[in-house]
Amino acid sequence: MSFLLPFLKIDKTVQDRIVPPSGFTAQLTILTSAAMAFLAVFALTLSLATGRLADRWAGELAQSSTVRISAPIAQVEAQTKAALAVLETTPGVREARALDADEQRALLEPWFGPSLPLDSLPLPVLIDVKETAEGYDSESLRLRLAGEAPGAVLDDHTRWRKPLITAANRLRLLGVVSLILIGGVTAAMITLAANAALAANGQVIRVLRLVGAKDAYIASAFVRQFTFRGFSGALFGAFLGTVAIALLPDAQTTGGFLTGLGFRGYEWFWPFVIPPFAACVAYGATQFAAKQTLKRLM
Amino acid sequence: MIEFNNVAYGYGGQDLLTEISLSLAPGSFHFLTGPSGAGKTTFLKLCYCELQATAGRVQLLGKDTRNIARDDVAGLRRNIGVVHQDCKFLDHLSVSENVALPLLVAGKSRDETNLNELLAWVGLSERADALPAELSGGERQRAALARAVIMSPEVIIADEPTGNVDWEMSLRLLQLLVELNKMGKTVIIATHDMHLIRQAKSQVQARVLRIANRRIQQAGVDL
Numbered sequence A: 001m002s003f004l005l006p007f008l009k010i011d012k013t014v015q016d017r018i019v020p021p022s023g024f025t026a027q028l029t030i031l032t033s034a035a036m037a038f039l040a041v042f043a044l045t046l047s048l049a050t051g052r053l054a055d056r057w058a059g060e061l062a063q064s065s066t067v068r069i070s071a072p073i074a075q076v077e078a079q080t081k082a083a084l085a086v087l088e089t090t091p092g093v094r095e096a097r098a099l100d101a102d103e104q105r106a107l108l109e110p111w112f113g114p115s116l117p118l119d120s121l122p123l124p125v126l127i128d129v130k131e132t133a134e135g136y137d138s139e140s141l142r143l144r145l146a147g148e149a150p151g152a153v154l155d156d157h158t159r160w161r162k163p164l165i166t167a168a169n170r171l172r173l174l175g176v177v178s179l180i181l182i183g184g185v186t187a188a189m190i191t192l193a194a195n196a197a198l199a200a201n202g203q204v205i206r207v208l209r210l211v212g213a214k215d216a217y218i219a220s221a222f223v224r225q226f227t228f229r230g231f232s233g234a235l236f237g238a239f240l241g242t243v244a245i246a247l248l249p250d251a252q253t254t255g256g257f258l259t260g261l262g263f264r265g266y267e268w269f270w271p272f273v274i275p276p277f278a279a280c281v282a283y284g285a286t287q288f289a290a291k292q293t294l295k296r297l298m
Numbered sequence B: 001m002i003e004f005n006n007v008a009y010g011y012g013g014q015d016l017l018t019e020i021s022l023s024l025a026p027g028s029f030h031f032l033t034g035p036s037g038a039g040k041t042t043f044l045k046l047c048y049c050e051l052q053a054t055a056g057r058v059q060l061l062g063k064d065t066r067n068i069a070r071d072d073v074a075g076l077r078r079n080i081g082v083v084h085q086d087c088k089f090l091d092h093l094s095v096s097e098n099v100a101l102p103l104l105v106a107g108k109s110r111d112e113t114n115l116n117e118l119l120a121w122v123g124l125s126e127r128a129d130a131l132p133a134e135l136s137g138g139e140r141q142r143a144a145l146a147r148a149v150i151m152s153p154e155v156i157i158a159d160e161p162t163g164n165v166d167w168e169m170s171l172r173l174l175q176l177l178v179e180l181n182k183m184g185k186t187v188i189i190a191t192h193d194m195h196l197i198r199q200a201k202s203q204v205q206a207r208v209l210r211i212a213n214r215r216i217q218q219a220g221v222d223l
């Protein structure tokens, strides 16, 4: 951190020197703020990447589902008709269409090869259901299908897609919680450091008061110091974190979650929010600490 | 300017000062004497709101100091310049920065020509960039006086301003305070230096307040 110090020493108005600099504490504050910003970049990537993942899975799967008719041969046609009739009058269903033999073959080809004797197999009829953006209520649809076409089974993919999306959303939540914790720890750390500085400078505060300084003025002297430390540390940490993220391998199209960890497009803007945010946290924490201390010191 | 109405003060239970009623007129010049430990510094602290009277009423520049808001205390102190017995500088700032400190905290711009004139007036032009710790006792007290008057306050309070200096320098400092009084400022000086008081009386209408038996006796013009 010491190479940062010359840079930190450029502003030298008396205003900034009213509170004597405390080399060691100042460096610790900057260092902690930098470390927290570095971690924040990762927590941010985690929530953004998992958020993206959850949205993609939900989006890809939500719009389509299938109704399968498995009934005795004699009833298949009647039940297919009944099911289609039900689907057509279901709000939230944009299109419902029974797959013909060719389509079924195309669907099964990857699994069984091109020479599948479809006619000789007792395959169920598949109805492809496309939803509108709002979607349908799968529970009531299931009930109605059970009444009109007992052999119809609605497979809306929720069964296997839900846990995945839940997992992704949990991860996103963890990322957000980590961000909040990082913010909280930063605030606590700055409060402690500011309290130490205020306690160590009791004599300075006394003299300032004797020459007619108002509490707001005294507080601002400390607040300026710590806001600057919080900001400069976070700037440094966020920069390192962002570089580290940028150096991660690119996401492949087939890539799983890990290679998708990173920022996309406008998301690169987020790391830049960290230093100003750290400055705000430092500002608030020091204001709070100063107000408490100055009230106590009569 | 400063009005005490049956004021008492004690540091813990027992009164150090009691039944103090007096009124210091604008432009007056007062000495405050009494044996060491009699409560001179304590009395002066009541005069700039460093302490709150335990009984009675203290009015400073027309303001009642009972339950006074802290920002109002700051406002009062900009109008009451104080030379503290132990000077009270910020040790990490230079002499000129310390002298200009009241301007800084009041948000006023520091006028370099004025500051230089003031430093010359107290004979510290050469030492402007020194740190307070590098000053001699007398230099510290002159710097403290410069700081006390830089806001051009109505009242100037000096606690033992000649405590650390030789006779020569005492006269110089007295001279500075007399000049301020001639400019219409109210001046209060705590001292036990009777020579100084006698010297002052040849120059201004100075009254002497003496603390004895926990009370203040006004000794009149001719002590």
Ligand SMILES: Nc1ncnc2c1ncn2[C@@H]1O[C@H](COP(=O)(O)OP(=O)(O)OP(=O)(O)O)[C@@H](O)[C@H]1O
Pocket (backbone or CB within 6 Å): B011, B016, B034, B035, B036, B037, B038, B039, B040, B041, B042, B043, B085
């Ligand atoms: N903060 C304090 N707490 C308790 N007692 C105090 C405090 N300050 C001063 N005293 C006591 O009050 C008495 C008066 O102190 P003060 O400083 O007013 O005396 P003084 O007249 O200015 O003396 P000197 O001429 O030595 O400066 C002394 O006995 C001192 O010990």
Ligand SMILES: [Mg+2]
Pocket (backbone or CB within 6 Å): B040, B041, B042, B085, B159
């Ligand atoms: Mg004293």
